[in-house]
Amino acid sequence: MTPFARVLRVLRAFVRALGIALLVPVLLFEEWGWEPLAALMARLARLPFWARLENHLRQLPPWGALLAFFVPVMLLLPVKVLALFLFSRGHAATALTVLVLAKLVGTAIVARIFQLVERPLMRIPWFARWYPRWKAWKDRVLTIVRQSRPWRMVRALKGRIARGWRRFKEG
Structure with missing residues (x-):
């Protein structure tokens, strides 16, 4: 090369x-x-x-x-x-x-x-051809993002906040 x-x-x-x-x-x-x-x-x-x-x-x-x-x-x-x-x-x-x-x-x-x-x-032929490709690509990118450490950390933090909020509301 x-x-x-x-x-x-x-x-x-x-x-x-x-x-x-x-x-x-x-x-x-x-x-x-x-x-x-x-x-x-x-x-x-x-x-x-x-x-x-x-x-x-x-x-x-x-x-x-x-x-x-x-x-x-x-x-x-x-x-x-x-x-x-x-x-x-x-x-x-x-x-x-x-x-x-x-x-x-x-x-x-x-x-x-x-x-x-x-x-x-x-x-529409071109739409029917490209939309599934776009959707598959988008789903792959989102899967990678959701598997990333920062995403998982934010999701865990969100869960802790939601649980804390529920406990707070229940008294």
Whole structure:
């Protein structure tokens, strides 16, 4: 192997590791929030308007479903730009609050929409091919993270805090 090829290989490994390191917090947040936030959004279906909207989403053709899936992502982009603007003006706490709220709302909406349009999305050939690969890769990364020592330590600490809180409430 040539020195250039070796450097390229090391660089590729570094970029891959960096990419995974940057994605892990996002994956963990979405993994934590996806189901509960989607369930929270599903409660809105009790409202007649929302029930009709969800029914329309379920009946979308594949490309309409794809558009419906990405619209909330695009609509939240200006909110994230606003957060960056606030941060640049020295309003770090406000910017962080805006970002966290945007992430929570965005994840809730996207998770629910995905539940409603997954079937039509799977009729798009490239989506049907890549989504299972993405899911398998994400599951592997999350398995590695969950097996890591820091993750286990945080989980153990969380358990101790929960047990202590229960004892405190019981008196």
